[in-house]
Amino acid sequence: MADRSGVTGFLTATRGRGRLHWTDWVSYGYLFLGVFLMFGPVVWLVLSSFKDQNELDRFPPRFLPYAQEVLTVPGYDDPLPAFTVTEGDLAGQVVGQTRRAAGRAEVVSPDAPEDRVRLTTDMLQPVEGVAFATDNYTQLFARFDFLRYFWNSTFITIAATVIMLLVNAMAAFALSKYQFRGRNAVLLIVIGTLMIPQTVVLVPLFLIVTKLGMFNSLWGVIIPGAATPTGVFLLRQYMITIPDEILDAARMDKASEWKIFWRIILPLSAPAIAVLAILAIMWRWNDFLWPLIVLTRTENFTLQLALNSFQGELQTDWPSLLAMTVLTLLPIAAVFMFLQKYIATGIASTGGK
């Protein structure tokens, strides 16, 4: 038996001993397909974000970003694009191109800078190498106010998530641990709102936000999303499982209801809150429609709106768009990597038997 411990052991586990059983082929094939489907687009996006405009326009597209190499030839101020000559006297030599027009090109050899040679373009093969066009990224900061959009998105995401967790947890606490008339009716109404699509309430919501003077303000994006039926329901279902006796014990310990919520309910609901936090962060960060309606001035744009603005009616700035998409993806991926372990670890082993 192979050693099954460690990452390698896990990744190379097989059913057949020493040889590949046919089920191994099927499962590995299936898994590789999954990996390809999941990671393919992301890898493509990241690699494309390092391609310059020419390379992006190229057909058929190539996997890695390539750029034409250049030659510094004495006597020329600018570096010249490098070509390999395929036929003729200069065949096999690397030359720099000085001019090009109508299928004809004028080239110079770096060995003889004064000697200009005229060739047809089909005799020239561009010299290319893998090159990452980091300009795509640097110009985001130089030409656009990337940090401004980033800050707007971050502020909205953090503020909306914190407010949402607080409001939803308080609602869930009341709906799970207090007995009062109409409790089930309230819960049903909360869940019932799940059936109303957002587009239906878009206009009334917009009117309210405008009346409250939150149009073109980040708070206009934050406040309307503060209470979500999904969050209330998720947290309520979790809080129901917290034994009432723990709350009674806290009451006997002279804890106020607020303190019970803060010191007992919230820590014990941590796994559910972590799940909701991940969802909330993803919702807010990726939110597009509502910010598009509320935020119209460029300085209030979130990253998603800025991305949209790269896509013009006539022209799309693909290099900037791709680079910014990558930068927009990074924080959310980092958040997910950091928080996902809290989903798995349930700290709420009850204090009972």
Added chain:
Amino acid sequence: MARVELRRVRKSYGEVEVIKGIDLDVQQGEFCVFVGPSGCGKSTLLRMISGLEPISDGDVVIGDEVVNDIPAADRGLAMVFQSYALYPHMSVRQNLSFGLENINTPKAEIRAKVDQVAKMLQIDTLLDRRPKDLSGGQRQRVAIGRAVVREPRVFLFDEPLSNLDAELRVEMRKEITGLHRRLENTMIYVTHDQVEAMTMADKIAVLRLGELEQFGKPLDLYNRPRNLFVAGFIGSPKMNFVAGRIDGDTLALDTGERMSLPATGFRYQPGQAVTLGIRPNHVTVGDDGPIRMTVASVEQLGGESYIYGTLGNGGAIALHLPGQAGAGTGEVLTIGADPAQIHLFDTESGLSLRTD
């Protein structure tokens, strides 16, 4: 420290009345046990005293104060729950400190008190652990410590030992009574186990279906049960009951046999339907006994023996004899009882016919 008094307290959930008007007076420093079969309302009654469950009618008095409208937190009580209800996300020290923090005790004082209580309950080495890393007995101690550290006026225990194994239960029983001796607090303890009640209590309150059947010292309940229910509930194995009818100055049993009655001590009318009660350890085996039984099984424990059998009318009977008394299955024994040790109840009302 305080006394606890219940004045005609009632509790109903809608139409259903679960506590039907109970009067009870627990003196200061007493260890009082509420005992009864499950569903008798004993835990509800305890929660009503604690304030966690509102009362529907009557008064709860703690000290000299009617506390009906005082919330649980301000009644100065501490409670130990059946499931322990420790805060799972806090260490043992935090569990013990939580109540003191809530009344804004200075930090140094909390530390000192927690250390002292932990030492007393022998959990001082566990202070940094979480409840999930403790054994059942250790959790039980922490739960008790959490109650003790707040120095309450009255302790309430809600079946605290029911989750422990038999051996640990006996040990914790001793510890709780020891704790009571040391602290001299009023304690109210709920259990369904009459052995716990008998061994721990100063006073026992036997409850059934929301009513108080009898309230008194353990041995009084054992020796002078007020009715059939208490007689059957207190004592293990259960008291033997045989139905019969008064015929002159003898008792005609349903088994077809006759038994003479003691001249004094009971009041009855001729022809009254009565139930004879004899505790298994008061049954005597001898040739002159009026009752005949057929042995069904025998349990020999070395120091004592139990013999189970059936009577002439098919009723069950149990004998508890000292030493190694043997009997073969199917053997017919003649048994009797010391007239001073028998109990007589009115069959219809269930009440004891004893006059003293």
